[in-house]
Amino acid sequence: MASGAALAFAVAAALTASIFLVLAANKRCARRDLRLPPGPRPLPLVGNLFDFPKESSWLTYTEWGKVYGDILSMQVFGHVVVILNSAKAARDLFEKKSPIYSSRPTIPMHELMNWSWNEGGNAYSPKWRLQRKMLDRGLRPSATVQYQPMQKDKVHHFLKQLLSRPKDFRKHIEHLQGAIIMALVYGYDVEEEDDSYLKLTHDLNVIGQRTLLHVSVVLNFLPLLKHLPEWLPGMSFKTLVRVGDKLGQEMVHRPFAFVKDNMRLGTARRCVTRENLLEVESTQDSEKKAAELVIAEASASVYGAGADTTVSAISTLFLALVLHPNVQRTAQAELDAVTCGQRLPDYGDRSRLPYVEAVCKEVLRWRNVAPVGIPHATTEDDIYDGFFIPRGTTVIANIWAILHDPQVYPEPDAFKPERFLTDDGREDI
Template sequence: MPTDVTWLDICLAGAAVYLVKQVFTKKNNVPYPPGPPGWPLVGNVLDMPRIKPWLTFAEWGKKYGGISHIELLGQHIIVLNSVKITMAMLDGKSSVYSDRPILPMGGELCGWKHALGFLPYGDRLRLYRKNLHRVIGSHAALNIYHPIEEVETHRFLKRVLANPDQLQAHIRHTTGAVLLQISYGYEVKENDDPFVDLAERALDQLSRVSVAGAFFVDIMPSLAKVPEWFPGIGFKRKARESLETLEKMAGAPYGFVKDQMAAGIAQRSFTSDLLEGRALSAEEEHIVKWSAASLYSGGADTTVSTIYTLFLAMTISPDVQKKAQAEIDAVVGPDRLPSFADRDSLPYTEALVKEVLRWNAVVPNGGPHRVTEDDIHDGYYIPKGSLVIPNVWFMLHDPRTYANPSQFNPERFLARDGKESETEPSTICFGFGRRPTQRAPTKKTVLTLLSFPGLHLADASVWISTVMSLAVFDISKIVENGVEITPELDPSSSMISHPKPFKCSIKARSAQALELIQQDANY
């Protein structure tokens, strides 16, 4: 097919845009934050890392300080390696720094622009958050769902006992079961559930398309208009496939609820509550559908990664495992499984969960923020439209904050012998920025937006999985050909980072533990 567009045209257009921006946008003599020197025209395109970018960002932090800057064809990117600076900017100036960027690949072409984590300021964001906060925005609101999490985690124990080699699949199945029950009142099938499979594909595609610098269209958005058949535009095919998967993930379970309600057999859920007795406009229906999809997708992949990290940590930290088990045995005893009612009585187990969150940063570079107006911070110029990337991984592994950060040590979060506990990881790992839905939020509004809506649900899911698993299982290294295999934490480079697959031995701790696992698990 003939075309007037060539790669030379594209490059010249990009260079022209860059030069125009250079001439007209810098209106002051305040310097940008320091960073690696760029090249003429293309700036720091060659410096932008694609493999484990948080490691490169950490090196920039060591060389340039807590705030550094690069520029890619006129797009300014600010990388933050300091908790203090990050809080001062993203929390302290949230009305300037808490917008979300428009991501040409993941957001626009792949369709994730409709999900909560990608929404800019506006009415939709406010309504999404209002819907979600009502259901999962506090510990009190989540209490009604504790039985669901306890039963599904008990079923998880059964699956792991029967087939421990499929650990990651069992974690994904259980996480999906909890979220689908809460979001849509849907009970998953024991094997090959279509909704669980849809979410797994959609979130895997999201992780791949949202890596900073992975697709040139994120640097030069005009490429999105080039037809898919044009040479070198293979990203358009990937985007089309991702969009199709995402639309099914959001639409299929939503359609299930509507069909169940029409038949009068729907279980109560987040979606049915929002639909019950209402005649919705197209906009209102869009908000309900994508609020539910955001609830489902927002915790699915991150929770899977965290629980998988737990089993890795227990495999290589037998002393930690024994301490947690001793505490659980003393509080719970051998005659029942732990429940949420035991949580306040298990401080070491609580610290262990915090250390899991710190040790492997599930979203190592946080969520990107967009600057809505020019700012001067610590004597540096931050231009409007800049992308701000908080290097969460480094903040959770900064030796100035955490002693021996590569070591898995829950006791760092226990205040003992006059020594204060180390920094609470949830203040870092769950992201920054209050993301207010008004330009001048009231005190009440700010307090309801201090954390992302899934924080409490994710925390509850990880805790109950931890305490139940340690109550009944011994997790240890495997031996192959007479050699003990020690796995290592080697996280993936995707936006939502997972430990590299590993092998471990998972066995019932005792005959009593085996009996507890095999008991019926029903709502």
């Protein structure tokens, strides 16, 4: 009885809140004599809750774009979600109106898992700005040049492993990316097998996928559910939440402590975390502890973000080259012409490898690793193309639709690196 009453109360509270949200949004629309962007017809109160695709959402949004246009909207319990299906709409809002559209929505699942350390998913705040400043200091193009020798060494090791055990190519790719991220951010050399830091990242990503993919959509629109006890039916995901919280805190503090210990011993290598710590070395003790926490969380954001995305992109490159041997032959011929088949290419050769550069671009276009990116949130009311977009709207760029627009990329499902080259074979900038 108690569990049923608690669940009923949560649902009633959510529905009541949604009524007020719907009324408020409608009132603002009526006052401005405007309407939301078109989209699937919402049901009373729950809106488009049952229209949200459970998988491959980017494909569904692309099909909806053919019906409703480049900008469409949905509503769930009064919360507005806007989907952008064209490069023009994305550029107009995310670039030209960036002060309004660059924040992030509150994600109840992140709150439950205590993942506020993840800079990429946080809304505008003083802490976010400080994290951004610290990451820019270590990752801006001019700063990353100093890490090129390290990256080259890691890549050469990867190639040797690939030659000796080609069937384990996926494992080698994961090791390569982990080795580069850990050296870049923490000055740490990962173990050849069973590295504990790489295992930590893997375990955390598994937890995140299992919880975010299956539970987040419901929690985002019924955040009151996060307050219900774990023993209620349907709340078992909270067990994963506890594990995710523990792993997340370990990701933040454990490699950070490794850098601090090495700095005390005088053995710390140049890395993003060390450089940021040196910047706050003279800070007063009362502020230094807070600054160090921000550094630890900013570093963990990079550590976590690079674990899967680059691995997916490199794996897609392998797939593309296997499926398109003609592309592989053309790229190899260009490499041989530059290196005379006597050495491996270096950073200085990049400008002389336009076809290889085009292959990399086509990999990211053809099978983008994040087809809908990370959601944005509006910080104030806006009007675009005659449509009203309320403050607090979640805005999603359908990167898949943008990169598969047949008007911009003819035969979008075909893998054609030459689309990024001029007629005379130079890079089309």
